[in-house]
Amino acid sequence: MTTNSTSTRVLLAARPHGWPTDENFRVETVDLPALADGEVRVVNEFCSVDPYMRGRMNDVKSYVAPFALDEPLTGGAVGHVVESRSDALAVGDAVTHQLGWRDVAQAGADQFRKVDEIPGVPLSAYLGILGLTGLTAWVGLQEIAALKEGDAVFVSGAAGAVGSAAGQIARLLGASRVVGSAGSSEKVERLTSRFGFDAAFDYKAAPVREQLPQAAPDGIDLYFDNVGGDHLEAALDVLNPDGRVALCGAISGYNETEPQRGPDNMVNIVKNSLRLRGFTLGAYMHHAPAFYAAMGPWLASGEVVHDETVVDARGDVGATVGAFLGLLRGENTGKMVVRTA
Amino acid sequence: MTTNSTSTRVLLAARPHGWPTDENFRVETVDLPALADGEVRVVNEFCSVDPYMRGRMNDVKSYVAPFALDEPLTGGAVGHVVESRSDALAVGDAVTHQLGWRDVAQAGADQFRKVDEIPGVPLSAYLGILGLTGLTAWVGLQEIAALKEGDAVFVSGAAGAVGSAAGQIARLLGASRVVGSAGSSEKVERLTSRFGFDAAFDYKAAPVREQLPQAAPDGIDLYFDNVGGDHLEAALDVLNPDGRVALCGAISGYNETEPQRGPDNMVNIVKNSLRLRGFTLGAYMHHAPAFYAAMGPWLASGEVVHDETVVDARGDVGATVGAFLGLLRGENTGKMVVRTA
Numbered sequence: 156m157t158t159n160s161t162s163t164r165v166l167l168a169a170r171p172h173g174w175p176t177d178e179n180f181r182v183e184t185v186d187l188p189a190l191a192d193g194e195v196r197v198v199n200e201f202c203s204v205d206p207y208m209r210g211r212m213n214d215v216k217s218y219v220a221p222f223a224l225d226e227p228l229t230g231g232a233v234g235h236v237v238e239s240r241s242d243a244l245a246v247g248d249a250v251t252h253q254l255g256w257r258d259v260a261q262a263g264a265d266q267f268r269k270v271d272e273i274p275g276v277p278l279s280a281y282l283g284i285l286g287l288t289g290l291t292a293w294v295g296l297q298e299i300a301a302l303k304e305g306d307a308v309f310v311s312g313a314a315g316a317v318g319s320a321a322g323q324i325a326r327l328l329g330a331s332r333v334v335g336s337a338g339s340s341e342k343v344e345r346l347t348s349r350f351g352f353d354a355a356f357d358y359k360a361a362p363v364r365e366q367l368p369q370a371a372p373d374g375i376d377l378y379f380d381n382v383g384g385d386h387l388e389a390a391l392d393v394l395n396p397d398g399r400v401a402l403c404g405a406i407s408g409y410n411e412t413e414p415q416r417g418p419d420n421m422v423n424i425v426k427n428s429l430r431l432r433g434f435t436l437g438a439y440m441h442h443a444p445a446f447y448a449a450m451g452p453w454l455a456s457g458e459v460v461h462d463e464t465v466v467d468a469r470g471d472v473g474a475t476v477g478a479f480l481g482l483l484r485g486e487n488t489g490k491m492v493v494r495t496a
Numbered sequence: 497m498t499t500n501s502t503s504t505r506v507l508l509a510a511r512p513h514g515w516p517t518d519e520n521f522r523v524e525t526v527d528l529p530a531l532a533d534g535e536v537r538v539v540n541e542f543c544s545v546d547p548y549m550r551g552r553m554n555d556v557k558s559y560v561a562p563f564a565l566d567e568p569l570t571g572g573a574v575g576h577v578v579e580s581r582s583d584a585l586a587v588g589d590a591v592t593h594q595l596g597w598r599d600v601a602q603a604g605a606d607q608f609r610k611v612d613e614i615p616g617v618p619l620s621a622y623l624g625i626l627g628l629t630g631l632t633a634w635v636g637l638q639e640i641a642a643l644k645e646g647d648a649v650f651v652s653g654a655a656g657a658v659g660s661a662a663g664q665i666a667r668l669l670g671a672s673r674v675v676g677s678a679g680s681s682e683k684v685e686r687l688t689s690r691f692g693f694d695a696a697f698d699y700k701a702a703p704v705r706e707q708l709p710q711a712a713p714d715g716i717d718l719y720f721d722n723v724g725g726d727h728l729e730a731a732l733d734v735l736n737p738d739g740r741v742a743l744c745g746a747i748s749g750y751n752e753t754e755p756q757r758g759p760d761n762m763v764n765i766v767k768n769s770l771r772l773r774g775f776t777l778g779a780y781m782h783h784a785p786a787f788y789a790a791m792g793p794w795l796a797s798g799e800v801v802h803d804e805t806v807v808d809a810r811g812d813v814g815a816t817v818g819a820f821l822g823l824l825r826g827e828n829t830g831k832m833v834v835r836t837a
Binding site: 383387388402403404414415416417418419420421422423424425426427428429430431432433434435438 | 724728729743744745755756757758759760761762763764765766767768769770771772773774775776779
């Protein structure tokens with residue numbers, strides 16, 4: 156009798172228009188076939204839910220293909236091999252992969268990457284600070300925005316997984332001042348007390364355009380943009396000459412059905428010789444070795460800390476949907492993960 | 497008896513609010529003192545009027561200091577030395593300098609740069625294609641937007657001095673397709689017939705967002721932006737992945753008293769990994785030698801052509817004001833210059 160011979164998974168039942176709801180998703184349980192040669196079966200300990208997934212639910216051309224209707228959703232996940240017909244992976248190996256939104260994954264061994272388990276660091280870290288989340292912050296600061304020692308740095312959405320990593324990495328790489336925004340007074344407090352930001356503000360309490368100049372009285376040299384919209388506009392007001400912007404996401408526009416109004420001060424890009432550069436991580440995976448070499452010791456020493464919001468979906472994979480909707484509403488603190496085993 | 501012992505010049509009488517009018521300017525004639533040691537006197541053959549001057553008429557911090565009230569305006573000019581008390585310059589030398597908006601200039605010899613007179617090329621070229629105008633196009637394409645062979649290039653305001661230079665330089669440096677916009681059907685016709693653009697459209701005839709995709713059916717890789725506003729928004733729609741934008745000016749907003757609405761599709765910067773970079777020429781003057789080395793032969797061979805609109809202000813320096821207002825209304829074809837001698 157094979158263990159874990161079924162897989163319970165979430166499918167895209169209908170494309171959302173605007174904010175997604177439960178009706179856009181469906182849960183099904185299927186019997187898994189016996190392993191073919193070269194395949195492994197993995198019990199997922201944690202699955203990742205991420206803002207970019209909302210974009211993949213639309214049927215439009217983007218930097219990643221849209222999710223298919225009536226097919227299982229995919230996304231980052233980490234778990235343990237429970238059965239193997241491959242020499243590359245053994246039962247008990249910890250692996251990361253992209254077959255999330257389900258409790259059990261099965262595929263060729265080349266779909267999985269073996270990782271080390273670090274004492275004291277939960278496996279879920281590979282979905283966040285030790286994974287694409289941390290690497291996104293690293294690449295955005297170093298490669299996209301060319302962080303220099305002494306830069307004054309502003310990070311929006313700074314209590315999020317990427318944002319809190321970006322603020323800490325900026326400080327460790329020599330930023331002179333790190334300012335962050337977040338969407339509640341509790342998150343703002345965490346930015347300074349836990350993540351070492353020099354100043355922070357609640358973007359829901361007053362216009363960003365009023366608060367940012369107070370938090371950055373000498374202007375900023377580098378803006379790590381997770382938000383877009385009013386945050387980018389406010390940043391364009393205070394960026395110093397030769398300032399740089401890494402545009403990482405525009406979460407404020409993800410659920411808008413109408414195009415979002417752009418900054419009314421684009422002329423500052425010319426006046427102050429600013430550089431804006433958008434990026435998605437795919438083209439920059441070659442930075443991963445340098446990132447792991449830096450982040451491993453930082454995590455081990457406690458120089459970098461990270462938050463997770465863990466939603467328990469053990470025995471109820473469908474709870475992944477609620478976690479995703481909560482993420483879009485900003486209910487997470489730090490990286491949002493779903494425990495599936 | 498010294499010749500040219502008076503200087504007639506234009507002063508800023510009042511700061512314009514929105515579009516400038518004649519009332520913002522005043523003409524005066526002053527007696528020039530005898531030359532001090534090290535000084536020269538220059539009769540200006542041509543004075544330059546340029547869009548950036550409108551910005552300097554506002555009392556706001558920008559990349560150049562504002563013009564002072566009740567002081568003579570300044571700007572590019574080219575002329576001949578008529579009297580010299582400096583070993584650096586002799587009577588008859590052709591020189592470029594920044595003491596424009598007047599018929600006779602007098603200052604220390606270090607304020608003037610001696611230039612060669614090229615047979616068949618009018619001295620006014622040093623105010624345009626052989627001067628900062630051509631250099632702006634060169635720097636924007638090569639340094640700011642990293643032009644690559646095979647790029648599809650879009651230039652807005654392409655019938656202007658910078659725009660027509662940019663289109664021709666892009667073609668000579670290996671662009672696969674060069675598309676331009678201009679503000680009348682006559683200018684559009686000149687773009688293809690005279691300046692060698694592959695396609696062009698009249699931005700006043702229909703929304704740019706409708707016309708640009710038809711003129712660039714395979715998208716664009718590089719956008720040289722002289723306009724901002726609706727042009728930048730349309731370009732963000734069609735820029736291919738890893739596309740680059742050189743933001744050189746935003747003439748569409750110069751006379752607006754309200755902030756200009758920004759592009760509603762900034763999210764494309766993230767989706768397509770775009771780079772936007774603003775610039776003003778000051779930081780890039782070290783490119784001048786390479787530029788002159790390329791542009792000299794191109795002009796001599798006729799591979800690059802240039803247009804001028806010459807306003808005759810001989811005996812009426814005040815006509816410079818009308819030339820400047822006409823420039824802002826788009827009445828020029830190519831570089832707008834004023835003949836003052």
